[in-house]
Amino acid sequence: MQGAQRNSLRLLQWMMAASLALPIALFVFTSTISYTSTKDIADREIERTLDVAHEHALKVFETIDRSLAELNEVVRGLPDEIIRSREPALHRRLKRLTDALPQLKSAWIFDANGKSLVNSLASPPQDLSFADRDYFYAHVDQNIGTFVGAALTPRPPYQGARFFGMSRRRETDDGSFIGVIQASVLPEYFESFYARIGSDPGSFFAMGRTDGVVLTHFPRLDRDFRLDPTGPVGQQIAAHPEHGLITIAWPSDGIERRVGYRRVAEYPIYVSAGLETSAIRARWLATMGQHLVFGIPATALLFLLLALAFRRTQHLHAEATARREAEEALKHSQRLEALGQLTGGVAHDFNNLLTVIRASVDLLNRPQLSEERRQRYINAIADAVARAAKLTSQLLAFARRQTLKPEVFDVGERMQSLHDMLATLLGPAIEIGIRLPAQPCLVKADAGQFETALINMATNARDAMQGKGRITFAVQAAATIPDTLVHVSGSHDLAGGDGLVSVAVSDTGIGIPAARLGRIFEPFFTTKQVGQGTGLGLSQVFGFARQSGGEVTVESEVGQGSTFSLYLPRVPTDLLPQRQAPNTAPAVAGSGMSVLLVEDNIELANFAADGLTELGYSITLVDNATDALAELTMDAERFDVVFSDVVMPGMTGLDLAQAIRDRGIRVPIVLTTGYSQALSQDGAAGFDLVQKPYSIEELSRVLHRAARLRPVRDGAAE
Template identity: 45%
Template sequence: MLKAQRDSIRLLRGILVASVVLPTALFCYASWLGYHNITTIADRQIDQTRDVITEHALKVFESVERSMAEITEIVRDQSDGQIMDSEAALHQRLKRISAGSEQVKSLWIFDSHGRALANSLSHPAPPIDFSDRDYFSAHGERDIGTYIGEVLRPRPPYGGAPFFGVSRRRPSSDGSFAGVIQASLLPDYFEGFFAKISREFGSYAALVRNDGSILARQPAIGRNVSVGANSDLGKLMLARNVEGTLTMTSAVDGLERKLAYRRLSNFPVYVVSGMETRAIRAKWLAMMGSYMIFGLPATAALIALVMLALTRTQRLYEEASRRESAEQALKQAQRLESLGRLTGGVAHDFNNLMMVVGGSAQRLRRRHDDPQDRRALDMIDSAVNKATTLTRQLLSFSRRHAVSAKVVDLAESVHRFSDVLRQSVRSDIAIEIERPAGPLPVRIDPNEFEIALLNLALNARDAMPDGGRITISIKRRIDGKTPAGAAGDLVVLTFSDTGSGIAEDIRERIFEPFFTTKPVDRGTGLGLSQIYGFVQQSGGAITVDSELGRGTRFELAFPISNETPHRDADPAEQSPSRLPQPTTLLLVEDHPDVAAVAADYAQQCGFDIVAADSAETAIQLLNRRHDIGLVFSDIVMPGMSGLELGRLIREHHPEIAVVLASGYSDRSATALDEGFPLLQKPYTLEALRHTLFQALGATRTA
């Protein structure tokens, strides 16, 4: 059964782990696959954007070249003077050409000294020296073909947007430098086009000279910036790579991008397109978010269902375990109840018999002085004591023993009994007692408590054949749980040893009566049973913690008492051996042999005896006689019980002391609670004398 439960719990836990691991693994795979797809799509978009802006840039620069070629044909073989003479016509012609190209800001014709001969902006051309401009100075030494210059700002008196120049040498018949034909292009035009085709977040497009200078850029970030000669893209451009892809962090804005570049054929310019890697990741995260919107609730629902099934199964098994434990406890309680009923049924008569045997032995002891007879009588007394102890242990375990509880300081009780404990163990066993700082009062039976301590010490001694240590500590536990379940302070006595320990398979049975691991001649199995019954009847609880090879630890917890600890009487206050004055004692006992023994004991104490075999007869005697000073009655009798008789005497004759006796009765505890002195059968002469004299003295004092 337990194996099947463990297997089902293990299976559900495995399903729970799988419901977490498998969706996580699938999500990780989907994440990897989604990232791969997103990057592939991004690469495709970057390549497509590069193709579009490449085609557009080629058309723009080819258009500009055609315009400059047309101007070249117009001024071919013309001297500077001829061009200046026809400046007005050239101005109009250049103006019409530039007006037909949206990207062209202006067209210029310069002489060999950098002075404008004609332009599309104004007539006449101002006498300004443009020889320092790069689009002019680049052609001075040799014919380099088409040159694309840096982004410049217009020189006064001209204004407007920044531009970069596209220029070529003017043709001459002898090949000498005759001047420059130049077109001013607007970066804003290119940036506007880039913005139209790159509307997605993180998109990037640029027009870059082969030295890394940026002519146009989207997103725009200012003029006269460069990708950096030491950057990966700058190095590729300087190496004259035609096209390629790379991922790099921009030196301009510090953003990481995936880039695709291509050089325009026949032009010293590169087109670059790209996308920020954070934008690619954002797309991927958005896609993963959409997966999670549907996946997480489903996974959470699956996990919740499995956890619910696991929790319900565990609760079911725990409930089954508790039910089984409850059934075992019920069976144990029923066994104890049966044992208690059996014990209680025979205890009264058995104790009466022991009373007769013990009393008869005492009478014979007074009459015979023969040593052999005394030895036989000693054996009888020993047997009576052992039988009495055995009956008391059984009644204590079944919680039917009338505990004579009183408030005592638990630590002081242990201290007083420590010498007995040390004498009961071997010299190779040390006993350490840890006492609290102040008194810890509890309501217990001191005699039963001492027997419990002695039983624990003897068990510890047997568990330490090679010697060891016993530690007894008494502590106060604040805000603990009482055995009844209520909150309250406890006094906890911990009794631990360094012995061999208790095996787990027998730990639950150690408190059962007659259960023992000792040989038949070394134990009855009632020691721990007596401790269990004593603790339970004292309103406490006992727990055990043990492991083979590591010793055993018992904890006895008792509710702390608010009363003052009881103080034992001084020897000077003990009862005298005989009465100081004659007193008549009414002996109420239905068992004739027990009555004979009790009468003999009472006569030895100095009482005049009047006997009655029932409570009804005792009432008649009390009504007729007025010399009775003390009533000594058995509790269990046919008809009216001794407890009922005591109540009537207390009500109608409060001057008469009442002492009750019982071999066993479930009314004994009630008698103690109502304040009646109680003697447990079989009692001795000394016990009877002490109890009767004490009761008689208390009544006379009152």
Template identity: 45%
Template structure:
């Protein structure tokens, strides 16, 4: 396919060269078309454009004046309080009034302090102080009639395109100043019309106030300085005081020489200008010479244009095909990973409940059997439960449903502390180079997940270098804009992990982050290492990319967003003594899974609690409303109907003296539970972890100050 693309482009280039070379001999003929004819045609064209834009401007200002006059008639003899009371009705009426006007952005009614009473921008209207705007200050003195303001930028909370104002004074019944009625007119509307009228190369059209302030212009200019200088085209026309005329001079704004015709709008402080660049006029004259000189030149030029267009379109077509193919591949990969994530998350959820039942049942059997052979069997089951727990942790990390305990850490410091572990994980024939940043690089991540990700990358790199090699880990920062399929934007830390191993073939590179996909033998890995890393960076609002070449190594780049928070410092948590309850306590157990509820009830009984079961949050609320002896609530998060987190919020609101502990195999609400201060146990939990959580909850409840 690449060869066919190159051949087609080479053929088009050959045709283009031939189209240029063959007619070169014809370019010696002289022209009889006079410069005066071309000059006169240019003047007629400029006058025609001026007449068109003058008529257009008059119609627009007449329409705006009508809208303002009708608005004034609507609110005539109405006080500010009456206007405020009728704000919704007035808003709807003004919306209908300007609804068919593309040139009017919005209509406003201001009180005498410069605050909006009614606006078509929003209802109810915000009330910022806009008394410093020119369209308001112009009417504070005497009534000067209609005022045309400068081009302004919207002020928060309002937004949108720049505008200039057409306004008039609003008088009270006694003739005093009551406020302003203002219409925001879009310069973009005029400029869009001017672009249609002045399609010729070098066309110039402008709408200017009589003080030299530009309201609209084509071609566009920087709106930060809209005041013309007196020595320019517009400045000269206005300073001479003529209502109509024509001149040729250099613009003070862009330094371009133009021939311009101007006219002042009747009864309005506004001029319209239309013109052509003298360069464009000369170009038209040269074009006319060519048209008369060369009979075959138009055909030749058309052929050249067609060939060049065909070349551009062909090249763009090939580029677009390549981009589309890359985008389709990225989309398919993202959809595949998302589907796998949902599947693995659901499997891990059910698996956690099963592990909970298995682990709890084994602990129960341990208390009843002391035979050595049975104890060994129980140990094997406990080991399998621990491995299953680790497996579900990796599955939940990939599916981005694992509860990540993120905190601000210095990426370089964390890598430096973990470097010894990484060096111990590789053979002596593999060199490990760590390039630390010169300053702090702080990101918001789970440090444990980060260490697991580094270890997985190191082990994969070790296995990819059976004959030795080198691993290089570096950290740097970069500002991204719409980077990658996730369109990352902002300041990011980039951790690059590169090895000199065998590399990843192109046909499997897109699948390396899929769970359980691996090229290793069955006994060498589960295929969850890279999927865990993928889930970790996704959960951390980042991304991971892979670049590999067979025989030359692989580089993974982890993109993690920078944070402005200070790095968290490791502090030794105060040790709390864990012991059984000294006096019998009552625990409300809320769990919809009957087997898990049985295990949790057994654990709680061993901790010295009297258990009151409830199979849903609604049943738990009935128990709490009926009984006053509930000392502690232990609830699952994911349940049909009301969730455990919603139940915990209700208990905190109506029974603040009753502590609540939440448990979950996985839940999107786990992060919310932790952020709201609820203790959280991850399933499958053990007797000891539950005992610790229950004891700590009771101790916190005992020392909580009473209101």
């Protein structure tokens, strides 16, 4: 019961842990999938945004490139003097061009020395040289097509926003360098466009040249910077020059971003778009937060319900424990009450027996006692001893502490042999009916205790009928005990692998009230008047049944009689031993047989030694097993048999016998006991056993039989 309670509490604890662990595990699993999905969605958004940024940049660069090509056609083949003479008209044309293209700040036509021939900003132009600008000197040595320069600050007196130049080489028909046509492009134009398409938190855009020079950046930077070609971005671009997608801490501000890049057609320009990884995580956290809004209350509610169930179960278990403790206390008090009844009953019966013995001894001590009276007193003592032995046997049988002598016998045959004795015991007013099976029903049990149990059940039935009625004895084979029967002695596993044998004793008496069924097997419990019964009869039946691996049940109804059923394990018929004639031989003379007698009770030891000595045995007496083992170790050959008590202080007789076996001392061993816990559980371990109280005649026969079976001593004469 306590194990089941602990298991139920442990189960609730596991359920409480699971109510947290499983949602957490599910949340972690879902979070992982959700984070991967969020990243995939972010990558697709970056790719779409990058497509827009790339298309925009391509159109801007293509438009400016076409405008430069048109300007170049306008001034192709014209000397610088003709261009200066047409400067007002060309100025207006350049101004219309810049006004039409918001991405342009200005447009310029330079001579071979870097001086402005025409520009869209001022007319006439300032006499300044721009030969040191990258958009100019990049074309001096060779024709490189369209050049995109770095971001620059306007040179005074010109003012305004920063720009980067797009330029083409002016050359003669023979390929000689005569100047440059240039357009100043506004980075803020791209920044404005990026601000419009990058409205999501954490959006990022950049545009730069293939050598790492950054032209524009969103969010806007307060300084110019250049990407290291050997750094992570440069290495990624070198590995995948057309396009790619990377996660990196951007060098300009150190913020980690997920960035996609793509080259703008044939131009030496890359555009990139991305999102801050913190913004991606924020999206993921927002999604998971929606799950938590529902998940946390549900999990908390489930955990709370399980916690309440756990506390309620603990409370119920505490109540059950308290109730069980109260029941144990009640049972303990009942056991104490039974112990008091047992003590009083034993004291009463033994005092009666001791009174008979004491009175007989006193009478035997009187002088001039006739032989007839002396024999009568001796018989009275012997009868009292036999009754005391029977009482002790009944007590041990009830306690399941008696060393039984099991043998295989036919229950039906034994019942038939008891018919005459039962008829005498029950009296002429009791009608006896016996129903026996056609096939043998064999059991392995103590035959004497079986007969005692049968007599006790018969006597109990006779008393229930007040000496008049019918008692039926029925023997039959049974597979199991019917569920309808009341197992007054409690349920336990039966040892009947071949089925059971049932011995039922039914009477036509007054029956047993249901309130008393639970106590009828208690020792000294009886409803009879004082002096008419000890209350040990049914307790002996209970003890014998349990110690023999069986069961005893009862069916009773007030006014309709009772049926007591004794169930014993059935054994196969091939185990029935051959019949032997009863042994009625008298005491066997010792003829000098040497006996090592081990007994710690000095009075009993002297009694056994004196009796065996009178029969011609040679006795060596020791009072403990250690001294006996020393005697055998010194010279075992001088002893024909060892006779030892089982219950002794220190080393027991069973330990002594086992030690003699273990040391290879080949001396027969006979044990004796009135009660032994070890023998009642494990048997005599193959040694001969004499039950106390024993007679000298019985002892002499057992010793002689054991010594006669001893192997011939080594070197002994024939």
